[in-house]
Amino acid sequence: MTNNEIWQAVLSELELNISKANFNTWFKNTGIVSFQESHVVLCVPNTFNQAWIEKKHHQQIIQSLERITSLPIRKLEYKIENIKNVTELTINTSITPPQAHQEEKVSFSTASQSTPLISPGFSINPKYTFDNFVVGKGSELAFTAAKAVADRPGESYNPLFIYGGVGLGKTHLLQAVANELLRKNPQTNIMYVSAEKFTNDFITSLRTGSSRDFQNRYRLIDALLIDDIQFIAGKDASQESFFHTFNELHQANKQVILTSDRPPKAIPALEDRLKSRFEWGMIVDVTAPDFETRAAILDKKCHEKNFPLETKILHTVATIVQSNIRELEGALNKIIAYHQLKNMVPTQESVKSLLSSFEDVCGKSREKKLSFPRQVIMYLLRNDLKMSFPAIGDELGGRDHTTAMHANEKISKEVENELKLKQEVELIRQRLYINNI
Amino acid sequence: MKITCTKENLSKALSIVGGIANKSVNLPILGNVLIKADDQKTEIIATNLELAIVVHVRSKVDEPGSFTVPARTLTEFVGLLSEEKIEMELKDNELVINCGKSSTKIKGSPADEFPVIPSVHTGTGFLFAVDELKTGMGQTVSSLAKSEIRPELSGMYFGFNTSYYAGLVLAATDSYRLAEKRVAIKQGEGEFKIIVPGRTTSEIIRILSLVETEDGEKNVRFLVGENQIAVHFGNTQLVSRLVEGNYPDYAQIIPKEFKTTATLDTEKMTKEIKTASLFTTTGVNAINCSFEGKEGVVKLASISSQTGEYNSEVVADIKGDDNKITLNHRYVLDGLNNLKSESAVFKIINADSPCLVTPTNDPNFLYIIMPIRQ
Numbered sequence: 125m126t127n128n129e130i131w132q133a134v135l136s137e138l139e140l141n142i143s144k145a146n147f148n149t150w151f152k153n154t155g156i157v158s159f160q161e162s163h164v165v166l167c168v169p170n171t172f173n174q175a176w177i178e179k180k181h182h183q184q185i186i187q188s189l190e191r192i193t194s195l196p197i198r199k200l201e202y203k204i205e206n207i208k209n210v211t212e213l214t215i216n217t218s219i220t221p222p223q224a225h226q227e228e229k230v231s232f233s234t235a236s237q238s239t240p241l242i243s244p245g246f247s248i249n250p251k252y253t254f255d256n257f258v259v260g261k262g263s264e265l266a267f268t269a270a271k272a273v274a275d276r277p278g279e280s281y282n283p284l285f286i287y288g289g290v291g292l293g294k295t296h297l298l299q300a301v302a303n304e305l306l307r308k309n310p311q312t313n314i315m316y317v318s319a320e321k322f323t324n325d326f327i328t329s330l331r332t333g334s335s336r337d338f339q340n341r342y343r344l345i346d347a348l349l350i351d352d353i354q355f356i357a358g359k360d361a362s363q364e365s366f367f368h369t370f371n372e373l374h375q376a377n378k379q380v381i382l383t384s385d386r387p388p389k390a391i392p393a394l395e396d397r398l399k400s401r402f403e404w405g406m407i408v409d410v411t412a413p414d415f416e417t418r419a420a421i422l423d424k425k426c427h428e429k430n431f432p433l434e435t436k437i438l439h440t441v442a443t444i445v446q447s448n449i450r451e452l453e454g455a456l457n458k459i460i461a462y463h464q465l466k467n468m469v470p471t472q473e474s475v476k477s478l479l480s481s482f483e484d485v486c487g488k489s490r491e492k493k494l495s496f497p498r499q500v501i502m503y504l505l506r507n508d509l510k511m512s513f514p515a516i517g518d519e520l521g522g523r524d525h526t527t528a529m530h531a532n533e534k535i536s537k538e539v540e541n542e543l544k545l546k547q548e549v550e551l552i553r554q555r556l557y558i559n560n561i
Numbered sequence: 562m563k564i565t566c567t568k569e570n571l572s573k574a575l576s577i578v579g580g581i582a583n584k585s586v587n588l589p590i591l592g593n594v595l596i597k598a599d600d601q602k603t604e605i606i607a608t609n610l611e612l613a614i615v616v617h618v619r620s621k622v623d624e625p626g627s628f629t630v631p632a633r634t635l636t637e638f639v640g641l642l643s644e645e646k647i648e649m650e651l652k653d654n655e656l657v658i659n660c661g662k663s664s665t666k667i668k669g670s671p672a673d674e675f676p677v678i679p680s681v682h683t684g685t686g687f688l689f690a691v692d693e694l695k696t697g698m699g700q701t702v703s704s705l706a707k708s709e710i711r712p713e714l715s716g717m718y719f720g721f722n723t724s725y726y727a728g729l730v731l732a733a734t735d736s737y738r739l740a741e742k743r744v745a746i747k748q749g750e751g752e753f754k755i756i757v758p759g760r761t762t763s764e765i766i767r768i769l770s771l772v773e774t775e776d777g778e779k780n781v782r783f784l785v786g787e788n789q790i791a792v793h794f795g796n797t798q799l800v801s802r803l804v805e806g807n808y809p810d811y812a813q814i815i816p817k818e819f820k821t822t823a824t825l826d827t828e829k830m831t832k833e834i835k836t837a838s839l840f841t842t843t844g845v846n847a848i849n850c851s852f853e854g855k856e857g858v859v860k861l862a863s864i865s866s867q868t869g870e871y872n873s874e875v876v877a878d879i880k881g882d883d884n885k886i887t888l889n890h891r892y893v894l895d896g897l898n899n900l901k902s903e904s905a906v907f908k909i910i911n912a913d914s915p916c917l918v919t920p921t922n923d924p925n926f927l928y929i930i931m932p933i934r935q
Contacts, residue, residue, distance in 0.1 A: 145588055149585075149588050172676055172802070178677075204788040337708060
């Protein structure tokens, strides 16, 4: 179990014993910083939370921890720290681009413009570059257009509108442009946000009366990159604000790049003047990769992850997973994790069985032959791993936590009443635990 | 719990803590004040989970105990009492208050539901003269950023014994203007750079103005701990969390050399700027200032497509080149209001560089306004 899983389990126990309001107030943004033998350090957001948790829940937490980990806890300490720092640090230290810090200083020193600015939406992942984008038939045009934009921002195609289904590389291209621009000139002021963030910022600016801050933030920049612009549809005031932002940037020859899951014409409740503006520059689509591209992507990912697979197996995976690249990567991760854990060499059979079964249980189907096993899985996750209901729902194809609750209740009852089911569940448990040992 | 105290003492204590006792959706008990009586003393406590204020109230404790009641109800009620002596007793989850011939029961919640107030055990102590600190914080507080977009700018910077200044430096900026004040440290050593939340700074200023010390104590004590700060003054103690993050290195934007210096009357300038502000475009608030050395005036001009235009002059002692700059009237007024000096000095380089405003009677305060670029 990871520290996070342990803490989630502790929280789900605590949640049962205290009121929701109390729980939300005191346990929000808490987590385990370190867990070494019998010494646990918790991070809490501030001294108030620390004082409360220490006084009211100290013993409870120790007991929960002992029960969940089956280890004796000798010392439980508290540390005031931002949970985000903790998780980011342990997961990936290089996730924030090195420019982020400089950016702040730079903007402060150029503050003489009376309109200093920072781009708080600035979260460009340096992982996405043009070099590691696998170009296929479906993405050739989009790739070329994005490259042209990165070479001559604001001149070649403005705006650039990229559309296509989920997990086909829109965001990758968008961020690749940003990274390329930053590589050429680290001082470039790029605003990269989702349409939702844009709307939220706009609403916040209305509420706090800081519409000038908002304007400065979005208008005094070198390039504006908005992901999933279709979400702006139907939000009239945001659309209008975006319209003005767009015009201003376009007039100043600043590059605008937008992505969406469908072409501008097909976005409902989008004002005509915006539609026509989107169609002004260049509209490119990315479509699902063909078989060869999928195989090439898999090959590249395998090299990145240092886990070479036979060409045959690659082809099997590329045949089974057809829909999008995100799923392709997910499938690959699963194969790698499975075989590394079991210390096995992947074979065509093992890969096939691995990909077929799990997909279905996590899928949308409500057929009994799938839904019942799914419910049993939920029951086991709840009772044996003590996972929280929302986490279980997420794990099994993003289902609602109430679905998980229902499944748990239902199977619990049936296990009590039906001997056969009880035996089967026991059998599953045995297989799971014996394999583990 | 059973205590007796005077109306005056209780009323004062409630007015000090009352400001932060506000109901929160998640935790309604935050709208209550905690009354805590032990053998030696009675404390009135309120918190909003960012900061907490504890006031000691002189009282006779017959029976120790603690209880919480809604802050507003208690404050308003005590304010209306006519007798001086107040008796409070906890009976069956109600606070019974006897005063003169009246008897009241106020419903409340048990004290163990009230947040635990963190105590600052370890930290470094500093001593300041109350008046100096209060004035200094008052002069800078209005420059704090109102929004939380950059949390570090929504708080006030406190630099203790930094290489920049051996004393306390207070700074506040919303990135359009900046106010900086230097305050002497009477006692205390060690270098610290902390950011105190905006709300906390207003409460500290309030406490420093409201609390009357009995022994005529003129010093306020700060205790700087990790992630938190405690302020002791008279019978009142404030504990607050600090804002995470690093304060921007603002010193680098303060210009060192200027082309034009104008010394003028603060009051006249304030009046003219106010008048000119009526004729600016809302949202832009631009006033054009031209510094004319030969005529010895600063010419102010504003124009709005809706209301009209305004031209005026303020007599000034101008040294250096003739110069022009466009400034936001709100920022100029905020600065002038905080100078606390009869005459003001405006120093500028050109239309694109920051404008420095200082009082003539205090070398420890400075105010910087970013110009509006044309």
